[in-house]
Amino acid sequence: MISPSLSPNTDYHDVLQSLRMLISPTQWKEGSALTWARQWFSQRLAEGELAFFNSGRSALLALLQAFGIKVGDEVLVQAFTCVAVSNSVLWVGAKPVYVDIDETYNMDPKDAENKITKKTKALIIQHTFGIPAQADKLLSLAKKHNLPVIEDCAHALGVAYHGKKLGTLGDASFFSFGRDKVVSSVWGGASYINDKCQIPNAKWKLREIEKKLQYPSFFWIFQQLLHPIAFSLILPSYNIGVGKAILVALQKMKLLSFPVYPEEKSGQQPDEFPKRYPNALAALLKVQLTKLDQLLQQRRACAQQYWTALKSHPEVQLLPFSKEAGWLRFPIQVDDPEKLLSRAKQSGILLGNWYHNTIDPTGVDYEAIGYKAGSCPKAEFAARHIINLPTNVIPEEASIILSYV
Ligand SMILES: Cc1ncc(COP(=O)(O)O)c(C=O)c1O
Structure with a gap:
């Protein structure tokens, strides 16, 4: 299972830090x-x-x-x-x-x-x-x-x-x-x-x-600390259905937060924002910041691998390769992104769907946030044709992903 879009950076260091903080x-x-x-x-x-x-x-x-x-x-x-x-x-x-x-x-x-x-x-x-x-x-x-x-x-x-x-x-x-x-x-x-x-x-x-500002509530902090622990259980068992069941159950119990609150899609402000940054999350950040160079290096190497493999592909549009870019995702444009995404999904690869909307995510009320359809045609075209390949994967996984393109 390659599931690079769900909590991609988490490894056992993050899980251990979350457990330490939880107690x-x-x-x-x-x-x-x-x-x-x-x-x-x-x-x-x-x-x-x-x-x-x-x-x-x-x-x-x-x-x-x-x-x-x-x-x-x-x-x-x-x-x-x-x-x-x-x-x-x-x-x-x-x-x-x-x-x-x-x-x-x-x-x-x-x-x-x-x-x-x-x-x-x-x-x-x-x-x-x-x-x-x-x-x-x-x-x-x-x-x-x-x-x-x-x-x-x-x-x-x-x-x-x-x-x-x-x-x-x-x-x-x-x-x-x-x-x-x-x-x-x-x-x-x-x-x-x-x-x-x-x-x-x-x-x-x-x-x-x-x-x-106030700090977020204890419950909110608990929700976020649970996230790396939950995903360390969900991801390895996602393919056999167990992981997905845990994910849905935790979301139903409101123990996991979504990256966008439902009311934000129509421009409203949830009570959760703005708040101060709690120390518990700074402790998770500390673990991640110590890995920043390694994370960036991996993403750049992965982007280079994609670019080399796809640069002569007749049906794929690419950006010129830049060594300076951080390549959080590797964007490509194809005629029919849905076809590629669903083919990969059938084989257990969740490529994710970042920025498949002019204003992301799906379900945003454009009128409420003041976006007029047709006003930014290039952005709309990109949203319709983009696939963002994940860059936090090892070369063998990148090769498997490339086999779907
Ligand atoms: C380009 C960009 N800016 C700002 C944000 C907001 O960051 P956050 O999710 O931490 O509020 C996002 C969220 O995904 C984003 O994609």
């Missing part, structure tokens, strides 16, 4: 792991302010608040994104204005320029799948129009662009530690404001926002 509830909210994570990030980013939250969406929300984005403002976001990004903009009362993508699956600088109005107050540069956006063009556009830039590094921890670390290019950035991200603590996120940011008091506001 130490006095350390669930505050503790030394959070201090460790803060130091880890501050050593790797330029001088600035860091804050930690219970998700990437909470981290983005805090940045928008610290930048004073409010009702009546517009924020440029790319289409071909997660509803969590649109929602953070909506939750401060502003309007997400969707920009079409270029051939890197990131914001198209030309379309971005067309969408700037007097109400535009910020630009969010997403580095989709860890593939850097055309940051130099987008940064000079932002400079020309005097717009602050927030980099969405939810897929791009540890990645560089022309030798410069992603997350340090703009005024601010945020990272996600969600279950399917570069490193995972099931939920979590960090915000960062660069010292070069000119917005008055933004760093102070970010610090205050983090300080004043």
